[in-house]
Ligand code: MN
């Protein structure tokens with residue numbers, strides 16, 4: 001069950017309202033990588049989780065994200081306040097000015113409605129935890145960009161708090177995944193096909209305009225890796241070498 005405490009998780013103070021920045025903040029309110037998406041993703045994953053220990057983790061972090069939603073919504077409202085009465089400020093977000101009367105709603109900065117399609121919920125705990133680690137990384141980078149676009153110290157302090165918590169969550173989800181003791185590439189029950197799984201398909205040929213060669217790195221070289229010429233190109237090459245080469249008719 002949920003219980004509301006009449007206090008923000010982080011006390012929000014700002015200097016001058018900046019309506020355009022208030023609009024940008026909506027990315028973290030009703031956007032794809034925002035706080036509602038995080039709260040719903042972890043809470044619904046938690047609801048589906050049969051592992052009581054990791055369920056507790058998912059519910060705890062899901063609940064904290066709801067508290068973040070409250071903080072970022074409060075911050076956005078402060079910046080959007082001039083929209084209520086100032087025609088120029090209303091240009092920063094006509095949807096909020098006209099339909100919302102200056103109040104925030106579950107839209108992103110472009111006015112797209114929040115959608116459950118943002119959520120990654122697979123019912124497979126380790127797969128969900130991987131999604132959550134990536135979700136936290138995205139939330140972190142969005143906060144960082146928001147911080148880069150404001151000079152208001154109170155706003156920066158609030159965003160720094162929220163950004164930091166996303167790294168905390170990333171650490172917790174990573175530790176939870178590692179503690180499951182699953183080998184790194186073991187997903188689900190059916191093993192991948194031996195041999196094929198270690199083949200890196202070189203799906204490009206030639207040198208790019210800026211001299212880009214076929215790159216080698218730990219993603220295709222060393223260990224079990226085997227670099228294989230692209231399947232499509234293999235066919236082309238063998239046709240070229242054979243008697244029925246595609247150019248043969250033309251030459252004759
Ligand atoms: Mn958050």
Ligand code: MN
Pocket residue numbers: 038065136139165166169
């Ligand atoms: Mn988080």
